[in-house]
Amino acid sequence: MRWLPLFLLLGIAAAQAAASANTPAKAPPGRFKDAQCIACHGPDSPEVQGWRLSKHGVLVRISSPGRAPGCVDCHGAEAHRPANPEAMREVCGKCHSPRYLETLAANGQRMVAVGEMKQREALALLAQARRQFPAERLQAMEAHYHHLQQHLRNIHLGVGHQSPDHQWWHGHPALDGDLLRIKGAYDDLLRASRKQP
Numbered sequence: 001m002r003w004l005p006l007f008l009l010l011g012i013a014a015a016q017a018a019a020s021a022n023t024p025a026k027a028p029p030g031r032f033k034d035a036q037c038i039a040c041h042g043p044d045s046p047e048v049q050g051w052r053l054s055k056h057g058v059l060v061r062i063s064s065p066g067r068a069p070g071c072v073d074c075h076g077a078e079a080h081r082p083a084n085p086e087a088m089r090e091v092c093g094k095c096h097s098p099r100y101l102e103t104l105a106a107n108g109q110r111m112v113a114v115g116e117m118k119q120r121e122a123l124a125l126l127a128q129a130r131r132q133f134p135a136e137r138l139q140a141m142e143a144h145y146h147h148l149q150q151h152l153r154n155i156h157l158g159v160g161h162q163s164p165d166h167q168w169w170h171g172h173p174a175l176d177g178d179l180l181r182i183k184g185a186y187d188d189l190l191r192a193s194r195k196q197p
């Protein structure tokens with residue numbers, strides 16, 4: 001079971017590379033429909049995959065129209081704006097009870113907060129390494145930290161899109177792996193510098 005997230009990691013890295021290859025660098029102005037959001041962000045992008053694998057995404061595909069929300073229902077047709085939490089309460093409230101949503105929001109916030117705590121730990125270690133070692137020796141640590149930021153974004157996306165798969169497999173275990181690798185890379189640097197006379 002422990003090696004499973006590695007496969008997922010490689011899959012995400014490939015998906016992200018594919019998505020960024022055909023996505024414009026800047027968010028274009030205009031009003032869009034779900035199919036356009038999906039095509040431009042990339043069907044394999046973490047934001048689209050997270051939604052697609054959520055119950056909402058599945059219901060939009062297999063159930064009657066309007067039973068579950070798509071991109072525009074939550075983000076608005078003008079898009080590119082972070083979903084507004086106040087507006088979200090209203091959007092979700094059309095179909096779910098306030099109590100259910102409160103519990104959900106609290107769990108989501110906790111999950112993101114734990115992710116951010118791990119990020120701070122990684123960043124503190126990286127900052128220390130940056131003071132101790134020249135940039136060319138920090139490539140491994142910087143690369144692991146870059147992945148960690150992507151996995152933190154997956155947690156954020158999974159929470160926003162109610163996608164357990166993204167919160168979990170593509171989120172916390174992957175982030176834990178990054179943190180361990182950052183610690184390992186730092187230990188390697190220390191060990192190598194001690195060996196030098």
Ligand code: HEC
Nearest residue numbers: 024025026027028032036037040071075077079080081082
């Ligand atoms: C023609 C391409 C294109 C279309 C269509 C498009 N987007 Fe975007 N969107 C982008 C780009 C480029 C960015 C900025 C780079 C990034 O964050 O990936 C972006 C950024 C965003 C962001 C992040 C904003 C932030 O502040 O972090 C959200 C959310 C978003 N888009 C949602 C949508 C939704 C929802 C739709 C459909 C209603 C949509 N986009 C349609 C290209 C597009």
Ligand code: HEC
Nearest residue numbers: 037038041047048051069070071074081082083157160161
């Ligand atoms: C059920 C409501 C809902 C639906 C449906 C939905 N989103 Fe989101 N989305 C959110 C929330 C909530 C967040 C987290 C808060 C934020 O960053 O906007 C989020 C986050 C995002 C982000 C990340 C923004 C960032 O901060 O990096 C992108 C990009 C995005 N959504 C695009 C999409 C696209 C494309 C679709 C359709 C395939 C979609 N969303 C469907 C609610 C939704």
Ligand code: HEC
Nearest residue numbers: 055056059066067068069074088091092094095096104162
């Ligand atoms: C248009 C109606 C609609 C809207 C709007 C909507 N949902 Fe849903 N949602 C559904 C339906 C239908 C289901 C499937 C219920 C089931 O499990 O049978 C669902 C399922 C869910 C689930 C999965 C529950 C489970 O048992 O796995 C979560 C979590 C969820 N919604 C949260 C939200 C949040 C948060 C929002 C707002 C950002 C939202 N929903 C907006 C209709 C909606």
